Amino acid sequence: MPKKERKRLQVVISEEQDALLTRTAYELSSPERLISKSEVVRLAIEKIARELGDGEQMSEYRALLEETEPEEE
Numbered sequence: 001m002p003k004k005e006r007k008r009l010q011v012v013i014s015e016e017q018d019a020l021l022t023r024t025a026y027e028l029s030s031p032e033r034l035i036s037k038s039e040v041v042r043l044a045i046e047k048i049a050r051e052l053g054d055g056e057q058m059s060e061y062r063a064l065l066e067e068t069e070p071e072e073e
Contacts, residue, residue: 021040025039025040
């Protein structure tokens, strides 16, 4: 069975954001299953998309985006 093709996305994050990802992955992990930072990102994307689709917390997300400065690409 061929592997499912996945898209790769590379983003620049701050040390603080990396620490948050690491801590979240650690808290979601259990002795039976370790959760990766990539899994945390995928989970967050799905959660945000669902909430925006339901019209929830739109202003909160916009406020968070305004607080962060865009990174130079």
